[in-house]
Amino acid sequence: MYPAPPPQAYHSYGVAAVPSPVPPANCQPMHPPPHGGLTRWSTGLFHCLDDPGNCVITCLCPCITFGQIADIVDRGSCSCVEGGMAYGLLCLTGLACLYSCFYRSKMRGQYDLEDGPVPDCLVHFCCETCALCQEYRELKSRGFDLGIGWNANMDRQKRGVMGNIVVGAPAIPGGMIR
Structure with a gap:
């Protein structure tokens, strides 16, 4: 048999991808980033007392917390009510x-969050309310107001509003006045 040809980089010149024997200049060696490039969760699984209000709501009616999480994770394609009802x-x-x-x-895939020592399904099977609370806190720490949903969060972001803080320069009245 013949030896395999060396791997080739492909460059697109507007029409079709053409094989190139020279790797692109920005080609980096294939070394995995430290810790797999994943970020840590903002809080631990059992840090429910970091947000006692959400902890109580999740314990009494987890479908509310799940619906809020689903709305943000699905980026508005599944409303809070729909997600909560399906969960219920x-x-x-x-x-x-x-x-x-x-x-x-x-959610872990969207935000490159590290997986824990046990699989996600086992976390939810053994500690459902703690898992939901942790996911809620994670989204909240990323700047989402889970009470208003995806669309309202995106509207706030477009206007430069983060929570109760307005981001950006104040409006200046048009024209000079003497």
Whole structure:
């Protein structure tokens, strides 16, 4: 058999990708970043007392917290009410932890969050309310107001409003007045 040809970089010149024997200038060696390039969660799984109000709501009615998380993670395609109702119905069958596990995994992927010592499904199966509280706190620490949903958060971001703080220069009245 013949030896395999060396790997080639592909450059696009507007029409089609053309193989190039020379790697691009920005090509970096394939070394994994330290710690896999993942970021740590802002709080631990059992730090529920960091936000006692959310802890109480999640313990009494986890479908509310889940709906808020789902709205942000799905970027508005699944409303808080829809996500909460689906979660509530799945609670009746005992499959809610699998549904919420899917959102935890999706959230970890979106924000490059490290996985824990146990798989996401096991975290949700054993500690459902703690997992939901941790996800809520993580999104909150990233600047989201989970009470208003994805669309209102994006509207605030477009206007430069972060929580109660207005970002940017103050408005200046037009024209000079003497």
